[in-house]
Amino acid sequence: MGDLSNIFPCGRIGRRDLFKSAAGFMGCFMGGALGSMWAEDGHIPDVRIAPTLPVKAKSVIFLYMCGGVSHIDTFDPKDNKWAGKLIDATGFGDNVAEMKRPVIPILRTFTRYGKCGKLVSDWFPNIGGVADEIAFVHSMWCNEGNHFPAVIETQTGHRGRQFDHPCLGSWISYALGTANKNLPTFVNIGRPSSPVQLRRSSISDGRLHRFN
Incomplete structure (x- = not known):
């Protein structure tokens, strides 16, 4: 067995690595702190808004x-x-990606649980x-067949490769408000490692900039 004491060499972390790793957390802290101070000084609208809708949830992960x-x-x-048929034979979509592999059958077994009878x-x-x-949501669907634009549509609710729309975090902030000062x-x-466009679509505040 190898020496397990070297798996987490915290004792040898350098100052440069420490500051590099902590930069993200400092950014989160400073962003909120400066935003609060500027709001109090009247430079930007106050982000401590009251919920616009009656809600029970206090936060979302x-x-x-x-x-x-x-x-x-x-x-x-x-x-x-x-199962076993090509995508073109199913009649779904235009098969833009020209996939030639047959549809794979579901190999799992399902059981109904609870009073709701969920499979x-x-x-x-x-x-x-x-x-x-x-709560199981089965009503969601997407127009895109490619991962890249599909992620953007999921994160913002808008199709295409435009990244200036409010993301889910901004909409939740708009609905719930915040208790933080x-x-x-x-x-x-x-x-x-995520493409910068996808990262932007997941953090964009769009027209809800004052809630971000």
Whole structure:
């Protein structure tokens, strides 16, 4: 067995690496602190707004897992009648990507859970145990067949490659308001390797700039 003491070499972290790692958190703090001070001085509108709608939630944690597990393998099973057929044979879309591989059948088994009778994959029996306490949204759909514009549409509700529309964080801030006096109304933590356009679409405040 290797020396496990070297897995997390915190004792040898340099000052440059420390400041580089802490820069993001300092940005979050300073952004909220300066925004609060400027609002009090009248330089920008006050971000400490009251909720515009009656709400029960106090905060939202949104985990957006682009490229995550398929919905048909988790909570939204579909008919296997198209299994083995090419995309062109299904009649769905124009197959712009010219995919030539056949449709793969669903290999999971589903069980109904709770009073709601929710179908849950055998991958998530523990989630099935609390199915009555979870809201499953099956009404969402997207016009795009490509990941890049589909992510933008999901994050902002708008199609195309324009990035000046309010993101989900701005809309939630608009609806819930904020109880903080010295912190941003929302914080986005993304992968550094993500394309800059996708990062921008997930943090853009658009016309709701005063709520960001």
